Amino acid sequence: MAEGHYQVLARTWRPQAFDEVVGQQHITRTLQNAIENQRIGHAYLFIGSRGIGKTTTARILAKALNCRSSDGPTPNPCGTCENCVSIAAGRNIDVLEIDGASNNSVDDVRQIRDNVRLVPSSSRYKIYVIDEVHQLSGAAFNALLKTLEEPPAHAVFILATTEAHKVPATIISRCQRYDFRRVGQEDICALLRRILDQEKVTCSDEVLYAIARAADGGIRDAESILEQLISYCGREITFKDVFEVLGLVDxxxxxxxxxxxxxxxxxxxxxxxxxxxxxxxxxxxxxxxxxxxxxxxxxxxxxxxxxxxxxxxxxxxxxxxxxxxxxxxxxxxxxxxxxxxxxxxxxxxxxxxxxxxxxxxxxxxxxxxEVSVDTVLEKLVQLGAGGVGPVAAATPPAAQTAQAGKGGKGEGKSSPPKRAPAPHQAPAQCPEHESPAASSCATVSETNLREAWLRVTEKAGAENLNLGIWLGQASPAAIENETILLDFTHDQQNARTYLERPENRAAVERILRTWTANLTGYRTRVNGDSPESPRPAREAPPRAAAAHVNPELARQALEDPHIAKVVDIFKGEIVDIKHHIKE
Ligand SMILES: [Zn+2]
Structure with missing residues (x-):
């Protein structure tokens, strides 16, 4: 990588004022307000991952404190006075940048302690920026703590770290703490666009987003990648270039x-x-x-x-x-x-x-x-594969409005009928809707059984999602007079139990009467069994009841198909039951 060139770009674009720092407004505004109100701290702790502006902000803070354009610290350093220029260049004798990783011994910190007593030579404050401060040794931290406890009035410490948890709490409690954020993609893209415009390089938004993604919230990384791309591509960067240079998968x-x-x-x-x-x-x-x-x-x-x-x-x-x-x-x-x-x-x-x-x-x-919805969708697709072709997966609102259409008599068009039709209503009197010639209200026979059942399931789902879901598990097996025979596998006992409950049976039978010309009821059976009443939900209560749960309550809970499903999916067990009052 063209290191030299990159540094040129990074230096050129290094923010020189608080307003130019990207993505850390929560910090720069606070600092500016504090300076405005002359509340200067003696110790600041800047926390955040690498390359997101900690050192940059530290330098701007140093300029703000020592700028000569005003009589005291200013939230908007001029950038042109001798102090601003020398701080930006890293050669101001009153602003010391120390790498905590390589100056981490107690002697290094003692040297700082001795040095900090001396008054600044040409500035208001003597400022120590200690980067990677978490690298200090335990003894060095102790020495630093002594200084932080009684700092000379002219001393300001700015400690920066990527790993705050390695900094002793005693140090942290002495500091004003600022947490730097990883920078959002929008902010990074905007910055890159500004740089590119200035450098007269063109590229699409996709390129910027790809760079921002690769930089993963780091400003320095984003600038470094951009630098590489400019070296590689010249005046125009394409999407393909990004993938090639970064070795990304297209x-x-x-x-x-x-x-x-x-x-x-x-x-x-x-x-x-x-x-x-x-x-x-x-x-x-x-x-x-x-x-x-x-x-x-x-x-x-x-x-x-x-x-x-x-x-x-x-x-x-x-x-x-x-x-x-x-x-x-x-x-x-x-x-x-x-x-x-x-x-x-x-x-x-x-x-x-x-x-x-x-x-x-x-x-x-x-x-x-969602699992329940998925189950019904899967089932609908399966049913579709069995001869009806692809099916609109969900339960279209059209079904509801249609149902309200004729039979509804004055009911709002959009509200599905809540009450069952009167018992005397003839089955043939189906709601007219969609294309009347289509399968609705048709006489169901062995030949159109699956198609008709799919429709009934859809209609049921439109009224009551649970009903549709559990009906979706049933396989229509035969027609016997006015009754449809529904098959369930052993794994589908929950669906069968649900559909055998009187209130659910009533709902399904009403739908059958409404949407078919000849069916009024149904019988259920487990594959091949004689159609009798269903077995209890589960014969050996599965994973039920920890010791303190009433086993009878747990059994009842497992009869609820949703609970059974959840227990099944998570391979869980019922450990507690709480009563919850519903509306
Ligand atoms: Zn200045």
Whole structure:
């Protein structure tokens, strides 16, 4: 890398005033206000990861304290007086920058202590900037503490560290503490754009976002990458250049991999891995990129209005991601991320930890609802494959409005009928809607059984999502007079139990009467069993009841299909039951 050239750029663009520091307004404003109010501290602690502006801010603070353009410290140092110029250049004799990593002994700190007694030679304050202060030895910290306890009036210490937890609490408590943030992509992009405009280099927004992503919130890294790119590309930087220079995996490859996973196209997946290896790219980096990619899809699927803020990507990239995210079930997406994160565990990356946490949070907060929806969607798709073709997955509002249409008599068009039709209502009197010739209200026979059942499931789901979900588990097996026979596997006992409850049975039968011409009821059976009343929800209560839980209550709880599902998914058990009053 062109180190010399980079330093030129970084120096050229080093902020010289508080207002120019990018992404740390919460700190620069506080400092400016404090100076304005003449509340100058003797010790400041700047905390934050490398390359986000700690030393830069320390120098600006030093200028603010010692600028000669005014009679006292100023929130807006002039930048042109002798002190401002020499501090910016790092050669002011009253502002000492000390690297804590290489000057970490007690003798080094004693030297500082002796030195600090001397009055400043040409300034108001004697300022010590100690970088990487956490590297000081224990004895050195003790010596420093003594100075911080009784500092001369003219002394100001600015301690900077990337690892605050290694700084003794006794030191921290003597300091005004400022936590620097990693800088947002928007801020980094804006800064890079300013630099490029000044340097007369052109590039697209995608390039800036790619650099910002690679810099991961670090200003210095972003500037360094930009410097490399300018050396490599000259007056115009393309998206492709970014990937080449940074050795990143092209997003097109990640898109291709994603599509191949969606299509279960193993050959393409293996070819993509081969491409990565052949171009000499790092496979562990590739796995990180995959995790990041699917994490973005997960954000698309779950974050709604906050997607732009969370992804910080150009609009068209988000749109493309959303399209792909729509093709995944949420559970599948979470599963993929967890699998890749597991794979990358050996890499011990911050990203893997973050992803693991995020997916767990989403799983915990969404699983009860979403898994159920996924289940019904999967089932609908399966049913569709059985002869109806692809089906609109969800339960269209059209179904509701349609139902309110004719039979509703004066009811608002948008509200689905809540009450069951009167018993005397003839089955043939179905609501008219959509295309009357279509399958609604048709006479259900063995030939159109699946199609009709799919429709009934949709209608039920439109009224009551749970009903749709559990009906979606049933396989229609036969028609007997006015009754439809529904098959369940042994694993679907919960669905069967749910559908045998009187209130649910009443709801389903009403839907059958409304939406078919000849069905009025249903019977359930476990595959091949004689159609009798269902067995108890679970024969051997699964993972039930820790000792202090009433076993009868636990059994009742497990009869709730949602609870059963959650217990099943998390391989959990019921350890406590609390009563919760609902509305
Ligand atoms: Zn000045």
């Amino acid at each position: 997003w097109a490859q990640l898109n291709a991999l994603c599509d191949a996973i969606l299509d279960a196209d193993i050959a393409t997946q293996l070819r993509l891995v081969e491409d990565i290896v052949a171009t000499g790219k790092d496979l562990s980096q590739f796995v990180q990129d995959i995790i990041r990619y699917f994490r973005n899809l997960l954000v698309c699927k779950t974050a709604g209005a906050r997607i732009p803020e969370l992804l910080a990507l150009p609009g068209h990239e988000i749109a493309a991601m959303q399209e792909r995210a729509d093709r995944f079930l949420l559970t599948r997406l979470i599963q993929l991320i967890e699998q890749f994160a597991e794979l990358s565990k050996g890499f011990d990356s911050q990203l893997a930890q973050r992803i693991a946490l995020e997916t767990l949070l989403i799983r915990v907060s969404k699983v009860a609802v």
